[in-house]
Amino acid sequence: MRRLAIPGGLVALIVLIALVAPWLGLPNPVRQDMAHRLALPGAVGLLGRDEFGRDVLSRLVWGARTSLSVAFASALISCVLGTTLGLLGGWFRGLGATLALGSADIILCFPPVLLALLVVTLLGPGAVTLILVLSVLFLPGFARVTYAEVMLVRSLEYVEAAQAMGATTPRILLRTVLPNVAGPVLVQLSLAVASAVVLESGLSFLGLGVVPPSPSWGLMIRGARTTLEQAPLLLLWPCAALTITILAMNLLCDALRDVADPRTQKPSRS
Amino acid sequence: MRFVVRRVAVSLLLVWVVASIVFLAIHLVPGDPAELLLSTGGSAPDAATVAELRERLGLNLPLLTQYANFFAGLAHGDLGQSLVDDYPVLDEIGLRLPRTLELIAAGTILALIVSLPAGTYAALHQGGRFDRIASGIAALVLAIPVFVVGTLLVLLMAQTLHLMPAGGYAPLAKAPGQHFLLLALPALAIGKGLAAILFRMTRASVLDVAVLDYVRTARAKGLSPNRVLIRHVLRNALSPILTVLGLHMGSLLGGTVLVEYVFNWPGLSTPLLRAVEARDYPMVVGIVLVISALFLAINLVTDLTRAALDPRIHTA
Numbered sequence: 001m002r003r004l005a006i007p008g009g010l011v012a013l014i015v016l017i018a019l020v021a022p023w024l025g026l027p028n029p030v031r032q033d034m035a036h037r038l039a040l041p042g043a044v045g046l047l048g049r050d051e052f053g054r055d056v057l058s059r060l061v062w063g064a065r066t067s068l069s070v071a072f073a074s075a076l077i078s079c080v081l082g083t084t085l086g087l088l089g090g091w092f093r094g095l096g097a098t099l100a101l102g103s104a105d106i107i108l109c110f111p112p113v114l115l116a117l118l119v120v121t122l123l124g125p126g127a128v129t130l131i132l133v134l135s136v137l138f139l140p141g142f143a144r145v146t147y148a149e150v151m152l153v154r155s156l157e158y159v160e161a162a163q164a165m166g167a168t169t170p171r172i173l174l175r176t177v178l179p180n181v182a183g184p185v186l187v188q189l190s191l192a193v194a195s196a197v198v199l200e201s202g203l204s205f206l207g208l209g210v211v212p213p214s215p216s217w218g219l220m221i222r223g224a225r226t227t228l229e230q231a232p233l234l235l236l237w238p239c240a241a242l243t244i245t246i247l248a249m250n251l252l253c254d255a256l257r258d259v260a261d262p263r264t265q266k267p268s269r270s
Numbered sequence: 271m272r273f274v275v276r277r278v279a280v281s282l283l284l285v286w287v288v289a290s291i292v293f294l295a296i297h298l299v300p301g302d303p304a305e306l307l308l309s310t311g312g313s314a315p316d317a318a319t320v321a322e323l324r325e326r327l328g329l330n331l332p333l334l335t336q337y338a339n340f341f342a343g344l345a346h347g348d349l350g351q352s353l354v355d356d357y358p359v360l361d362e363i364g365l366r367l368p369r370t371l372e373l374i375a376a377g378t379i380l381a382l383i384v385s386l387p388a389g390t391y392a393a394l395h396q397g398g399r400f401d402r403i404a405s406g407i408a409a410l411v412l413a414i415p416v417f418v419v420g421t422l423l424v425l426l427m428a429q430t431l432h433l434m435p436a437g438g439y440a441p442l443a444k445a446p447g448q449h450f451l452l453l454a455l456p457a458l459a460i461g462k463g464l465a466a467i468l469f470r471m472t473r474a475s476v477l478d479v480a481v482l483d484y485v486r487t488a489r490a491k492g493l494s495p496n497r498v499l500i501r502h503v504l505r506n507a508l509s510p511i512l513t514v515l516g517l518h519m520g521s522l523l524g525g526t527v528l529v530e531y532v533f534n535w536p537g538l539s540t541p542l543l544r545a546v547e548a549r550d551y552p553m554v555v556g557i558v559l560v561i562s563a564l565f566l567a568i569n570l571v572t573d574l575t576r577a578a579l580d581p582r583i584h585t586a
Contacts, residue, residue, distance in 0.1 A: 109287070118555070123306075201417075205417050242415060
C-alpha cells in the first residue's frame with residue numbers, strides 16, 4: 001500500500017490543482033500582453049511570460065486542466081462502453097459477442113497516432129475530436145480485460161449461488177460480476193488516462209489537437225520551439241510538467257496493478 | 271508450415287479490413303463528406319466547389335462502385351492523387367517511406383543494442399546498484415513523451431552545446447557522414463521508449479527463465495556460465511521480448527510522425543501532417559493505409575520469428 005501513496009498523492013495533487021485553477025487568482029491564461037513578451041521568471045509573474053506575453057504559470061495550470069479533462073473524459077467514456085461490451089460479451093458469449101469484440105480489436109491494427117490523424121482530417125482539430133478519437137482507441141483494451149475477467153468469474157460458485165437464489169441477469173452482472181472484475185478494469189483505466197495525456201500532448205504539439213489559444217502543454221512546447229534561442233526556459237516548464245504528470249501516473253498504474261492483482265507481486269519485494 | 275500459411279492469411283485479411291475501414295471512415299461521418307472536407311471554421315463552402323470535389327473523389331457514385339474502384343486502384347498500386355497538387359499519392363509515399371523506415375530501423379537497432387545487454391546484466395545482478403539505477407532510468411525515460419525528448423535533445427545538443435545540427439537531412443549517396451550525423455538524434459529520440467520497454471522485458475524474462483529446472487541442470491552438468499546464459503537462458507527468454515518488440519512497433523510508427531516533425535526529417539510525416547492540415551483526404555488515406563499495413567507486416571514477421579525460435583508456438 002505504501003507504494004501507492006506517493007504516486008497516488010502526486011496524481012491527486014495535480015488533479016486538485018487542475019480542478020481549482022479558476023480560484024487560484026492567476027492571470028488570464030489567454031490574455032496577450034506584448035509589452036511583457038518573453039519576460040523572465042520573477043520579473044512579471046512567477047515563471048515569466050511567453051512569446052505573446054501570456055503568463056506561463058497560469059498557462060501551465062490551465063494546461064493541466066485541458067489535458068486532464070480530455071484524458072479523463074475519453075478514458076471514462078471508453079471505460080463505460082468497453083466494460084459494458086466485455087461484460088455482455090463474456091456473459092452471453094455466442095457469435096454476436098465474438099463479432100463485437102473482434103470489431104473492437106480491429107482498432108488495434110492501426111498505430112494510434114495514425115488513426116487519430118485520420119479522424120482529425122475528417123472532423124477538424126479540437127478537444128471534442130480528441131475525446132472521440134481517444135475513447136475509440138482505448139475501447140478494445142477495456143473490452144478485452146473485462147471479457148477475460150468475466151470468463152474467469154462466470155463459472156465460480158458465488159455467481160452460481162446468485163443464479164440459484166433467482167437473481168435477475170442484470171442484477172448478477174452489476175452486483176455480482178462487475179465488482180469482482182473491477183480491479184483489472186481500474187488498472188486499465190489508469191493506463192488509459194496516462195496514455196491519453198501522452199497522445200493529447202503529442203497531437204497538440206503537432207498543432208492538430210487542442211486548438212489555440214487554449215492553454216495546453218503540447219501547444220506550449222510547440223510555441224516555445226520558435227523562441228528556443230531567446231527563452232529556453234519556456235520549453236522546460238511544460239516539458240517538466242508533462243513528464244512529472246506522466247511519471248506519477250505510470251508509477252500509480254504499476255502500484256495499482258500490484259494491489260489489484262496479488263499474483264504479480266514478487267515475493268522478494270516487500 | 272500450416273501455422274505460417276494461416277498466420278499470413280490472417281494478416282492479409284486484416285489488411286483488407288483496415289483498408290475497408292479507411293475507405294468507409296469518410297462515409298461514417300455524419301453529413302456530406304465533400305462539404306465536410308471543404309468547410310473551415312463554420313463558413314459553408316459554395317455548391318459548385320462541393321460538387322467538383324464530390325466528382326473528383328468519386329463520391330457521386332454508388333457506395334459499392336466506390337468500394338470496388340478503391341480496391342481496383344489498390345490492386346494497381348494507385349492510391350489516387352493529392353487534392354492539393356494532383357501529385358500521385360503512391361509516388362510521394364515511395365519517395366519518403368524509405369527514409370521513415372531507415373529512422374525506425376535505426377531506432378530499433380539502437381534500442382536493442384542498449385536494452386538486451388543492460389536488461390540481462392540487471393537481471394543477473396538483481397537488486398544491485400546497476401539494476402536499481404537502470405530501472406530508475408527506464409521508468410523516467412518511459413515517462414517522457416517522444417516529442418519532448420526530441421525537443422530537449424535539440425535544445426541540449428544543438429542549441430546549447432553546438433555538438434550537432436538541430437535537424438535536417440542529407441542524402442546518403444552525397445554526404446554519408448552528414449547523413450548518419452543527422453540520423454543520430456532522431457534515432458535516439460524514437461528508440462528511447464522502446465529501449466526502456468525492452469530493458470524491462472529482458473530483465474523480467476531473464477529472471478523468469480534463470481530459475482527454471484533446465485537451467486539448473488545445465489549448470490549442474492558443468493557448462494560454463496556464459497554457455498548457460500547464451501544457449502539456455504537467453505534463447506528461451508527471447509520469445510516474450512520479441513512479442514513486446516512487435517507490439518510496440520505500433521507506437522514507434524506513430525512516434526516517427528512526431529520525431530520527423532521535430533527534426534525536420536523528410537519522411538512520411540511531412541506530407542502526412544501537411545495533408546491533415548489541408549484536409550487532403552486521399553493523401554492521408556494513402557499514408558495511413560501504408561503505415562498500418564507496415565504495422566501488420568511487422569507483427570507477422572515477429573510472430574513467424576517467434577515460431578521459428580520456439581517450436582511450441584506451432585501447436586498452440
